[in-house]
Amino acid sequence: MQNIFNTLIDSFIDNKVGITENFLSVALSARLKENLQELYQDKQLQSAGTGNETLVSHDKSVRSDMIYWLDRKHNNVHENSFFDLMDSFVSYLNSTCYTGITGYEFHYTRYEEGSFYKKHLDQFKNNDSRQYSMIIYLNAGWQAIDGGELCIHHADHLQNISPDNGKSVFFKSSELVHEVLVTNKPRLSITGWLKIN
Ligand SMILES: O=C(O)CCC(=O)C(=O)O
Numbered sequence: 001m002q003n004i005f006n007t008l009i010d011s012f013i014d015n016k017v018g019i020t021e022n023f024l025s026v027a028l029s030a031r032l033k034e035n036l037q038e039l040y041q042d043k044q045l046q047s048a049g050t051g052n053e054t055l056v057s058h059d060k061s062v063r064s065d066m067i068y069w070l071d072r073k074h075n076n077v078h079e080n081s082f083f084d085l086m087d088s089f090v091s092y093l094n095s096t097c098y099t100g101i102t103g104y105e106f107h108y109t110r111y112e113e114g115s116f117y118k119k120h121l122d123q124f125k126n127n128d129s130r131q132y133s134m135i136i137y138l139n140a141g142w143q144a145i146d147g148g149e150l151c152i153h154h155a156d157h158l159q160n161i162s163p164d165n166g167k168s169v170f171f172k173s174s175e176l177v178h179e180v181l182v183t184n185k186p187r188l189s190i191t192g193w194l195k196i197n
């Protein structure tokens with residue numbers, strides 16, 4: 001795994017956006033996707049809000065995805081495999097980059113056909129605990145015509161990233177404005193934040 005972690009961290013240091021293919025093995029990404037599909041069929045996903053806990057609005061003109069918060073307390077073997085992987089990534093990141101991450105939060109995300117998330121920053125205005133944003137995609141066989149790219153707004157250019165199966169993207173939550181372009185197919189992912197405090 002260290003090679004994959006290094007690819008993510010090195011590309012983050014070089015380009016402000018870390019990207020690695022195969023952050024998830026094919027097997028783990030298939031299990032997570034199946035778990036997410038089951039939760040969706042059981043109507044366990046909820047409309048995502050914007051803003052922090054005290055100020056959540058469900059503004060569908062800003063974002064129209066549906067989410068499910070992962071939690072070790074669910075005792076779900078797939079969620080726990082994902083958390084085991086994140087624990088090893090966070091300890092590697094902390095030991096190599098002195099990032100001081102003390103926690104994280106992750107949710108499953110589903111964007112229906114026609115959904116998007118308009119330009120935003122991930123760090124809340126009144127709470128800086130979210131330090132790094134991390135997204136891991138669960139979409140086998142994604143094609144350019146499917147849309148749904150993550151579009152990062154750099155100072156002098158736009159960077160479009162296709163949500164390919166097993167790929168992970170990593171960037172500073174306070175720095176990079178980004179958006180999810182309209183998807184033409186259901187688009188699945190795990191989205192989260194590495195936190196301090
Ligand atoms: O799914 C993505 O590519 C990005 C999602 C995002 O920006 C967010 O949930 O804050």
Ligand SMILES: [Fe+2]
Pocket residue numbers: 120121122133178
């Ligand atoms: Fe975001």
